[in-house]
Amino acid sequence: MAHIKTIEGQLDAKGLKVAIVASRFNDFIVDRLVGGAVDALTRHGASREDLTLVRIPGAFEMPLVAQKLAASKKFDGIVCVGAVIRGATPHFDFVANECAKGLAQVSMEHGIPLGFGVLTTDNLEQAIERAGSKAGNKGVDAAMAMLETARVLAQL
Ligand code: INI
Numbered sequence: 001m002a003h004i005k006t007i008e009g010q011l012d013a014k015g016l017k018v019a020i021v022a023s024r025f026n027d028f029i030v031d032r033l034v035g036g037a038v039d040a041l042t043r044h045g046a047s048r049e050d051l052t053l054v055r056i057p058g059a060f061e062m063p064l065v066a067q068k069l070a071a072s073k074k075f076d077g078i079v080c081v082g083a084v085i086r087g088a089t090p091h092f093d094f095v096a097n098e099c100a101k102g103l104a105q106v107s108m109e110h111g112i113p114l115g116f117g118v119l120t121t122d123n124l125e126q127a128i129e130r131a132g133s134k135a136g137n138k139g140v141d142a143a144m145a146m147l148e149t150a151r152v153l154a155q156l
Contacts, residue, residue, distance in 0.1 A: 009151030033139030063102025117142025
């Protein structure tokens, strides 16, 4: 293909201040996602002192907390990690939908890159698969997506 002007984000997290918002609900899954996000960011140059972990009750509370973090302007990006599991959640759809919708709104309103690492699965096995086993670690993916987006936004 002919050369065209291309803008893309370098995966360099050096100097980036990042808030990681993690729900306590299903914490044995979520802790793996937090670990993945921290690992991904520090391996790409972020310093631990620039990372702040915010623990909250559940995925439903995530948008409000992300909104406050974004409004504080103390962070270059936010990574949200949680696990909403249908099998154990009669109100799965409400929690999952409100969480995703609210976080997208925060990202747009504040122009802040937000990595969405909230698992929404039918059962526990699928959640385990995405928390550091055969389907990877969605905390890693969310952190990397936030990082790439932050570096793209800085050039626009
Ligand atoms: N919160 C989650 O993060 N994951 C879930 O699977 C879940 N379930 O199963 O209900 C869940 N519910 C709690 C919810 O996020 C709120 O914390 C709660 O309703 C209080 O507002």
